[in-house]
Amino acid sequence: MADNTIEGYTAEKPRQMDLLRFATAGSVDDGKSTLIGRLLLDSKSIFEDQLEAVEATSQSKGYDYTDLALLTDGLRSEREQGITIDVAYRYFATPNRKFIIADTPGHIQYTRNMVTGASTADLGLVLVDARQGLTEQSRRHAVLLSLLRVPHLVLAVNKMDLVDFSQEVFDKIHHEFTQFATKLNIPDLEVIPISALQGDNVVTRSEKMTWYSGPTLMHHLEHVHVASDRDLVDVRFPVQYVVRPKSDDYHDYRGYAGQVAGGVLKPGDEVVVLPSGMTSTIEAIDLFDKEIDEAFPPMSVTVRLADDVDVSRGDMIARVNNAPKPSQDIDAMICWMTNDPLRPRQKLAIKHTTRSARAMVKDIQYRLDVNSLHRDQDTKELGLNEIGRVQLRTTVPLLCDPYSKNRTTGSFILIDEATGVTVGAGMINSGS
Template identity: 90%
Template structure:
């Protein structure tokens, strides 16, 4: 980042783009310190916040300002000195606005990591240079890969405590690259940093001349994310039918929704699923304006030429490129509640704008996220476990493989009695 003032940053807020990233790391990897550093060095922290943190640090007897205190929001977290839930942070540089999903790293909170990663364009895994890769850092990489987060950064932290050793960096780098071959990581960067001292976070480290790559901030600012979305396959889940029934707009009938894939244009021939009726797009409205095209993640209102029957839960796609409606779903499920997932269990399922009921037909295997071993003997999935599951749904889902589209390929499972979200699913295929 260059030395622009906040006023100049402000001027560009309107047109800049957005990067959502998820951070993962163990309690002691210095994750909160790194986030504090990013906020501080991008001038996103205000005087009163910094003063409060300085005062708390002093009262705790620290001889440095504990930047982790900036992000530990809930009282119980401050008492325990750990982060217990996903927290969202915001900062901006002249080119980008960033939303950080800050997720806790310890074992029992896998569900939070999955939650944070679900919307992330980039995943940031922190390791302590003194420890090297741990079971936890491997697990974080596996989860980010499973959630199809397209960009991954491995930040090797606390380089100041290993004398900025190139050898240690190379060793961890090689070990991780080797491990990553088993995963699905389209873009990997490995950056040596010191979050506490600031080396290679925003400013280039003078202590690591051997490192020629970008600083962490430079990488975050420039990583290309626009092409990560599917612009080929039109997917428009109908969310809300707009019918004013007023004198002025007597015959208006539009379908509100967020574009999940592809580019929609007026005149396009489309099919409405699951009915299979075809029509043409008459117009696309964005509030009181008509637009010439709509693409992800725009929220628009689509009008069709014919008076076909369309309601919430339906999907608009192209005639020759539509998902196949399916009641048999094969998916990876992350289980998020104490009571285990078992065959024959019935749950509510929410997929795009469609809600149905699902029956667990089979648990094929449980995935050990540390070793990637598939345990086929398992009969259930416990809290924070991930496995491959077959579901049968009461109505067809209009889905794509998660690897193709993160919106039409994902779903949540809800316990019908408690109403709680108990599982997150990523579809392998519908058949």
């Protein structure tokens, strides 16, 4: 008989569980695209014809090396300008783990793209040029990753080949960044010297930096522990869809489909449906065409309840004695993503988990300078790419948690009702 517990699921299907999402960040020309190209190349994730095309393009440009950045900078304008503009998602795998990379832009005007790419990351990878050391943008991205509660951070000191693989240069950057990181909420930090162009300490250990005894970048990515980062205590199951098959075989079937955002669900558990407050017990949990014994983040499942209670899209299933408090007054940090500024009294649509509502901006408390961490309390608006603390009032209660507790139920997006464009991303501090 199949073992459908967490341990059994992990043992039977390690590749399904063993997934790391990481986002790259850093200043322009720090070598993010080259590093990702190196990871793809050395992990054998590039087709021969792709590599041949990149080699031919590199030769036509007169390079005496293969420009690995061409593997990732897909937009024509990116190739022409030599910078990353949009968030590019890349996929590769090793025998130990699967990876999803969010290659985010380094330029300050694309900060909103960086926030988008890092919002679901398990790990943030910040690159710095060994010749330049820490820049304002390097610090800016470290602050953003801290605000986004990315639990693991790697500082990759790149282009070590251009400073003669100097330990003194590396130690100086290491010390400076470690001192800066003490001001931030970074629970796990690793600093690695690399050369993305030549491959030193990326996948294989460098013979030119024998003074470095830590892991290579790939070894760290393969072995960093992320399973415990998810909340397995507080049950949160936002209902996305009510399943009522129109079939004689499933005439009485009624299930609630969604993705587990927190906790562990088991048949027999007593639960409450919010916001109605009706209670029931879990009768069964379906995964595709079979019943399972447990569901946990980030599994997408269908939950069946023992009682015929009213449940619809936007509702949330939680434990009876451990449920989020419905809140209409939301205190949040917001990254503003459009040219028209955010101002008090502005009305917007808000999307939180599977629930949609309207919201009004009650107050902008301050704008955060992500370089100095200074709080500008005299601000009257938030402009493009700016981050600030904002008070919102929603038309219906949101079933939310603080972002520090749950990144799924603690986040939302703001939408322009007239155009349908996403104009802001929010991280909830608290609700009342």
